[in-house]
Amino acid sequence: MLDTNVKIRDQRKIIDRRAMQEAMSRAAAGITDESEMRMAWLSVLKPALAQGREEIRSRFFEDHDGATCVRAYCFLIDQMLRVLYDAVVQHLYPAPNPTDAEKIAIVAVGGYGRGELAPQSDIDLLFLHHRKPAARVDQIVETILYMLWDIGLKVGHSTRSVDECLRQAKADWTICTALLETRFIWGEKSLFSDLRIRFRKHIVEGREMDFLEAKMSERNERHERMGDSRYVLEPNIKDGKGGLRDLHTLYWTSKFIYNVEDIAQLTGEGVLTQREVDLFTKAQSFLWAVRCHLHYLVGRAEERLTFDVQPELASRMAYTDRPSSSGVERFMRHYFLVAKDVGDLTRIFLAAFEAAQKRTGLSRLTNKVFRKEIDGFQMDGQRLTVEDRKRFRNEPLDMLRLFRTANRNGLEIHPDALTALSRSLSKISPAIRNDPEANRIFMDILCAEQDPDKTLRQMNECGLLGKFVPDFGRVVAQMQYDMYHVYTTDEHTIRAIGILNRIERGLLNDDHPVAAKVMQQIQSRNVLYVAVLLHDIAKGRGGDHSELGAKVARTLCPRFGMSEAETETVAWLVLHHLSMSKTATKRDLEDPKTLKDFVDLVQSPERLRLLLCLTVVDIKAVGPNVWNNWKATLLRELHARAEEVMSGVSASEGRGQRAAAAKARLAKRLEEAGWSEDDITRHLDRAGKGYYLSLDIDTLVHHAWIIRSAQSDRDDLTLETRVDAGKSVTELSVYCTDHPGLIARLSGAIALAGANVVDAKISTLKDGMALDTFLLQDEDGGAFSRPNQLARLSAMIRQSLSGEIKPMEELAKRAKTALPSRTNVFTVPPRVLIDNKASTNYTVIEVNGRDRPGLLYRLTAALTEHRLQIAIAKISTYGEQVVDVFYVKDTFGMKIDHAGKLEQVREALRLALIEGERQTAPPSTALAKKTAAKSRAKRVESRGTEAAE
Incomplete structure (x- = not known):
C-alpha cells in the first residue's frame, strides 16, 4: 500500500539512477559479445545493490521505521x-521505432506491487506484452531475469498479454488479486494503462460481493491452517490471524469495491472514521517494523515469531524489563494487542462492505416489512443488529444485553451492531460496572448453559469484556514467555470456560469421566464459572498471581452479586487453583502425610469437587498437547483418596485396608495362574505396604512373573516394557540387585535412548533386590513404543549397568554435535527446595531448572554421590522447565536432618542444574563390577594361553 506522497530522503544515497545509467553505458562501451556485456554490467549492478541495501539497513536501525524501510x-x-531495462533495450536489443509486438512493460505485482518489500522478500514481476509478442520481447525478459538472478535477487515472474491476464483473472481469484495491486515500473506504459482500465471494467464491475466472499473464505481457511487464534504464542506475522495478510485482505477488498488506492480515502466513503484509519496505519507500521527486524535478524524471509527470536526482537525494538513483566513479554503483548486491533478493523470493514452492497430500495423495504425483533434487537437475516447506531451510547446496558440475547437464541451478531458497539465503549463507566442489572446480565453470559466461551471471546475481541471487567482487561493479550503456555492469558481463560461448559453438558465424558460426574454434584455452578474466569486474573502484576487473584476475587465477586460465602469460596479456589495439580504431580499419593496435608487444605467435599474441575480445565486449556492420560490418572487417584479420607476413613487405616485388599487380589490372580500357596506367600512377603499401594493389580501381576522368571533363569538383570496407550506411556520394569547409583545409571541410559521419564517408582524388596518402574514418553508426549526405540532402550540400559558406556561422557559427546535445543533460549532460575515436613518417613527434595537431555541422570548421580537412597521420583516437565521431586533417605534409612548435610545436597543439586557437562559419575553397580571381573579373567586366561603356546 505504497503512499506515493511520502518522499524518501536522500534518495541518491540509496541509488543514483542517472549515475548508474552512465556507468552501465561506460561498461558496455566497445563490447559486442552479449555474455561479456552482461558480466560488465554485473560489476555495476552488484555493488549498487549492496550499497543501497546497506544504506536502507543503516537508516532502519537508526529510526526503526518499517514503513519507510x-x-x-x-x-x-x-x-x-529501470536502469537494467534501459541498458538492455539500448545496447542489446535496440528498436528505434518498435512495433506493437515488440513493446513490453515491466509491472510490479504482489507485495512489491503494493509497495511493501521487506529485506528478504521475493520480487514478483509481470512482463506485459501485446497479443503476439515478437522475439525481442522474450530476449529482453530473459536477459533481465538472468541479470536479476545473477545479482542475487529472488524473483518470481510471469509473461502475459493483457488478454491473457484478464482471462486468467476471471477464472482464478488469486491471479485476480495479484492484478488488483499491480504497479507500473518501466517500459510501455500504455500497456499497463490498458490493463488497468479493462481490469476494472471486465473483472471488477458486478463481482464485488463474489470477491468479498472469496477473500473471506480464503482468510478463514488460512486462519484455520495457522491455528485459528491470534493469541498463539509463536505467531506468524504474515499469515497468522491479525497479521499482515489480514491487512492486505482489507486493502484488496476496499480497492476492489471502492476503487481506492489508499485506505485513508475510505473516510470519504463513510466506511471508516479517522480514528480507525489511524489505527490501520499504526498497526501496519508496527507489523512492518517487526517484519523488517525479523528479516534482518535471521537473514532470510522468516515470518514466524519463534521463541528464539522474540527476546532479540524485543531488545532491538527497545522493550525493556519492568518489575511486572520482561521486555519480551511486553513486546509480545504489544504484538497481540495490534493483532486484536486488526481483528476490530476486519469486523468494521465487513460491516461497511456489506452495507455498500445492499440490494435495491424495494429489497430493503421488504426486509423492513418482514423484519422481526428479539428482546428489542432487530433481526437482519439470522443476525442481531440495531437500527439506531447511537443506541449503545444512549443505553450502555444494551451492549451486554445484545450478547446475552445472541447467546440465548444461538444467533450471530451483525457487524454493523459490533461496529456501533465498539465506537461506544467509552460509555462503560464505573456506574455501569457497578450497576446490579449490568452484573446480572454479565453473570447470565458467563454461566450460560450453551457456549459461554464463544460469547465471551466475541466480547473480548470487540473490547467490551475488558471494559466491563478492567481486571480482565489487564491480562488481555498478555503472554508468558515459555514453551509450556500456548495461548495468552485471556485466551487461555476463555478456552478453560468453554471446556468447563462442554464437560458440564456431557460432551467430554470419555475424556473426563470423573469431572463430568462431579460437575453434576456441584452445588453452586456459578462459583465454579467465576473461579475459572478469575483464576489467572492477576498474572503479570509482579507477585504471586494466586494470592493477588484471591484479593481481586474478594472485590469482584460482591460486584457480580455473589454472597459472602460464595465470594470466600471463589477466593479460596483462586488462591489454591494450583494446589491439586502440584500435589498430584509432585507428591507421593501413597504417603499418608500427603493425603492428610491435602485434605487439611481442602476441608470439604464441595471444595474438592470444585477444585478438581478447576484443575482439569486449567491444565486442558494450556495447550493442545499438555493434558494427557497420565495426568488424568494422577488427579483421579488424588480425588478418590481424598474423598475416602473425608468420608471418615483415616489415612493410615485406609492405607492398611487398601494394601491388604491389593495383596488379596494379587494372591487370587496368582492362584488362578497356577502358583502354589507357598510360592504366593513367599512372594507377598517380599515387599511392604507402599509397594502394593503404588501399583495397579495388572502391574503387580506383571512384576510377580518378572521376579519368578528372573529367579528361574538366574538372570542378573531383567528388563520388561509394556505400552499403555490409554495413559500415553510405556512402562519399563527393571529387576536386579540394588546398589548405590543404580537409579542414576538407569536414568542416564534412558536419556541416551531418547526417552523422557514422567514418573518413577523405586522399590527395594526385603531380599535386597531392586524392582524399579519407570513411565516413559517420547518427545511428543506419546508412549515410547516403536520397536527400534525399545531395542535401543534395552541396549543402553545393559551397557550402562555393565559399565560398557558412561552416560555422562556419552551425553556430553552428544551435546556437542546435537542441534541446539529450543529450550536454550529460555532462562529458568535453578532452585532446590528441601522439605522435611511433607513426608513422615522421607526428606522431600524438589528441583527446578531448565530441561535438557540427561538432566535427570545428573541430578540422581549427585544424590547418589552424597549417599542418599532414592525411594520415589516424581518427574514433571512444563515446556522448557523441569520440576523433579525426590523422596530420599540417608544410608541408615532415616530422614536427612543435619543442616550441614542438607546444605551440601542443595549445593550439589544446584551445580548439577547449572553445570550441564559436570562429570559426575555414580559408583559402579554390582553388574558392572561382575562384568569387569569377567573381562579381566578372560584377559588373564588369554595371556596364559599365549604364554603356553
Missing part, C-alpha cells in the same frame, strides 16, 4: 529495474 526497498528495486 519497505518503501525504500521498493524504490531501490524500481531504480535497478
